Amino acid sequence: MDEDRTRNDERVEETKSTLPAIETRITDFVRLGIVGLFAYWSLTLVAPFAIIAVWASILTVALFPAYARLRAMLGGRGRLAALLITLINLAIIIGPLAAILFGSAEAAQALFTKFEAGGIVVPSPAESVRDWPLIGERVYANWMLASNNLDALIKQLEPSLLQMSGTAVGLLASIGAGLLSFVVAVLVSGFLFRPGPRIAETVKTFAxxxxxxxxxxxxxxxxxxIRNVARGVIGVALIQAFLCAIVLRLFDIPMTGLIAFAVLILCIVQVGPAPVLLPLIIWGWFKLEVGPALIFTLLLVPIALIDNIMKPILVARGLSTPMLVILIGVLGGTLSYGLIGLFLGPIVLSVFYDLLLVWLRAGGEAQQQEPKA
Structure with a gap:
């Protein structure tokens, strides 16, 4: 009987000692649940501004060296330096867009005036168009109708044109929303330059x-x-677009702003300016004299090749990550996430590459430290 009582007392004591441990675990789970709930609510509140915050952070990191140099030149006046950099950024964004809008409006007005006056003449198609596979007959019929009665063709294609115009309006609205968020990010970045060092220290402490x-x-x-990609991709693209605009202006090419903007976008998304510059060079040999066409070509070809020389040097400068990894990150990030992926892609891939190397080295060191049998 005494042994049974002793065993019962031991079981009671074990139960009493186990209860506080269970209560502690339940309390920890409740705390984690509350923290997770508040974290989720916070993320939902911040999510609409996430793109703006990311862009503002990227701009601040990329342009902080320029801000520091300008502040030193202005005698330590940080507010004035931040204001000047913000205004320059806004001018870089708004200036080309204004040139594109005005150029497109002038071209559309001239085309509309010419159409109203009946000055648009579509030449008759060649008989060889009929021989095109699959679409030859249809293209020939529509082309012939356009050459004989352009108004009738427009009325015939009106439903398709309306559908295309709706898609175009939606695309333009999306682009406009993206540009508006980028402009807001530029303004926000202007307020981040001065507290930038404190924010950087906080990020370092967290990391x-x-x-x-x-x-x-x-x-x-x-x-x-971020800084290398900004210099090697964005900076080189701006140089190419600027030089292209100068050459086109020298030769009085119409819609210079739109063409230069197309060059800028193609260079940023890593396609290159060739899809725009090559047709321009071919057009120059048909429309210009031999001498001007040769000069036109000799000026545009180096512009098309600048990124092949400068980008590898600037993007990989000061980084231990291989150039191939960075370029894959730039291309993959741009294709997957658009313009913001241009920065996020190489960052994520570089961090993953570094973590992979650490893991491989740790595995190799562990194998070396194992005692030999």
Missing amino acids: ERIAGQRGLGFVKMTTST
Whole structure:
């Protein structure tokens, strides 16, 4: 009987000692649940501004060296330096857009005036158009109708044109919303230059708490990647578009702003300016004299090749990540996430590449430290 009582007392004591541990775990789970709930609510509140915040952060990191130099030139007046950089950024964005809008409006007005006056003449199609596979007969019929009665063709294609115009309006609205968010990001970045060092220290502290010295290395690598991509991709694209606009203006090419903007976008998305410059060169040999056409070609060809020389040098400068990894990140990020992926792609891929190397090295060191049988 005494042994049974002793065993019962021991079981009671074990139960009493187990209860606080269970209560502690339940309390921890409740705390984590509350923290997770508030984190989720916070993310839903911040999500509409996430793109603007990311763009503002990228702009601040990329342009902070320029801000620091300008502040030093202005005698330490940080507010004035931030204001000047913000105004320059807005001018870089708004200036080309204004040139494109005015140029497109003038071209559309001239085309409309010429159409109203009956000055648009469509030549008759060649008989060889009928021999085109699959679409030859249809193209020939519509082309012949356009050459004989353009108004009738427009009325015939009116439903398709209305559908295309609706799609175009939606695309323009999306582009306009993206540009508006980018302009807001430029304005926000202007307010981030002065507290930039404090924000950077906070980010470094957070990274160090998560991954120690490796986290600080990731922060440094992210900063270098953003600045290198800004110089090697965005900077080179701006140079190419600017030089292209100058050459086109010298030869009095119409719609210079729109063509230069197309060159800028193609260079940023890593397609290159060839789809725009090559047709221009061919057009120049048909429309210009031999001498001007040769000069036109000799000026445009180096512009098309600038990025092949400058981009690899600027993008990989000061980084331990291989150039191939960075370029794959730039291309993959742009194709997957658009313009913002231009920066996020190489950053994510570089961090993953570095983590993979650390893991492989740790595995190799562990194998070397194993005692041999």
